[in-house]
Amino acid sequence: RAKQQGHNKIYCYEEGADEKIHDLQLLSQDMDRALKNNEFKLFFQPQFSFATGEQVGFEALIRWEHPQRGLISPGDFIPIAEQNGFIIPLSEFALLEACKAAVSWHNPLRVAVNLSPVQIQHIDIVELTEHALQETGLDPARLELEVTESLFINISDGTAEMLQKLQKMGISIALDDFGTGYSGLNYLSNFPFDKLKIDRSFVKDLTHDQGAMAIISAVIGMAKSLDMRITAEGIDNKEVLEILKIAGCHEAQGFLLGKPRDINLVPGVEMETSHTHSGNELNSRHDT
Ligand code: C2E
Numbered sequence: 001r002a003k004q005q006g007h008n009k010i011y012c013y014e015e016g017a018d019e020k021i022h023d024l025q026l027l028s029q030d031m032d033r034a035l036k037n038n039e040f041k042l043f044f045q046p047q048f049s050f051a052t053g054e055q056v057g058f059e060a061l062i063r064w065e066h067p068q069r070g071l072i073s074p075g076d077f078i079p080i081a082e083q084n085g086f087i088i089p090l091s092e093f094a095l096l097e098a099c100k101a102a103v104s105w106h107n108p109l110r111v112a113v114n115l116s117p118v119q120i121q122h123i124d125i126v127e128l129t130e131h132a133l134q135e136t137g138l139d140p141a142r143l144e145l146e147v148t149e150s151l152f153i154n155i156s157d158g159t160a161e162m163l164q165k166l167q168k169m170g171i172s173i174a175l176d177d178f179g180t181g182y183s184g185l186n187y188l189s190n191f192p193f194d195k196l197k198i199d200r201s202f203v204k205d206l207t208h209d210q211g212a213m214a215i216i217s218a219v220i221g222m223a224k225s226l227d228m229r230i231t232a233e234g235i236d237n238k239e240v241l242e243i244l245k246i247a248g249c250h251e252a253q254g255f256l257l258g259k260p261r262d263i264n265l266v267p268g269v270e271m272e273t274s275h276t277h278s279g280n281e282l283n284s285r286h287d288t
């Protein structure tokens with residue numbers, strides 16, 4: 001009821017907002033059906049090592065292939081799913097599918113799966129992950145779970161313990177979108193991340209923004225002294241790639257090196273292609 005009133009309010013202020021809200025409600029009501037109808041798919045974006053130029057993993061990114069609307073991006077439906085609770089079955093699906101896919105690859109690359117803070121607050125992630133590993137037979141060393149800073153705003157006692165349990169199982173934990181969510185840094189010394197992913201908002205401004213460069217250098221220095229690895233996400237041009245390599249970043253991800261794709265369409269062959277193309281991209285940087 002409160003929600004209903006909120007909606008009416010927005011409706012008064014913004015032109016066209018009524019249509020948008022109606023649209024969101026339709027999407028919200030459509031999710032259970034869509035999951036049963038296999039409309040949710042994982043795309044995979046490659047991740048590369050700066051040191052070797054080789055692909056080291058994929059990040060699983062969910063998509064909704066809607067029969068009428070076409071491809072819907074997670075930025076549009078994840079927030080709704082977090083509000084209506086659908087994030088729970090959706091995330092369970094994503095984790096299981098990602099593990100299944102990874103087992104089918106001919107190279108034993110790592111797979112990174114995004115977790116929602118809402119999911120972490122409401123279900124037992126350790127149990128969920130154990131189940132996915134058992135079900136698929138994936139080596140836990142090949143699984144990486146990505147959490148965001150927002151998880152640490154309302155930190156509950158169980159969170160650190162949960163992350164540590166996952167690490168004891170051999171899974172690595174990455175802090176996603178670093179630098180965007182939360183101004184404190186305390187939690188960095190209290191939580192045992194294996195990796196920081198520097199958000200695209202810092203990465204994309206690198207070539208023309210001295211401030212962004214200073215932040216990246218500081219973050220890399222800090223992460224190294226805390227014994228965490230660093231991935232830069234959102235790399236979409238060669239200049240930025242070169243700067244990050246010199247700055248000492250460990251891993252690279254971005255449209256320049258490979259866009260998220262449905263790699264299951266052409267098993268095996270597809271991965272070869274992305275590897276060769278992007279490996280060259282990184283290696284040519286090596287030689288210069
Ligand atoms: P994220 O985890 O930070 O994922 C990276 C996003 O940046 C992806 O958008 C990816 O397509 C995009 N990206 C990567 N490289 C580039 C680049 O060079 N340029 C530009 N412009 N964009 C780039 P996507 O796939 O739309 O995902 C958006 C967000 O949705 C993700 O951000 C993640 O927070 C969330 N998400 C995606 N899949 C899942 C999932 O299975 N579960 C949960 N809980 N969240 C998910």
Ligand code: MG
Nearest residue numbers: 059114146176
């Ligand atoms: Mg991510």
Ligand code: MG
Nearest residue numbers: 176177197233
């Ligand atoms: Mg990210």
Ligand code: MG
Nearest residue numbers: 176177199200
């Ligand atoms: Mg992001």
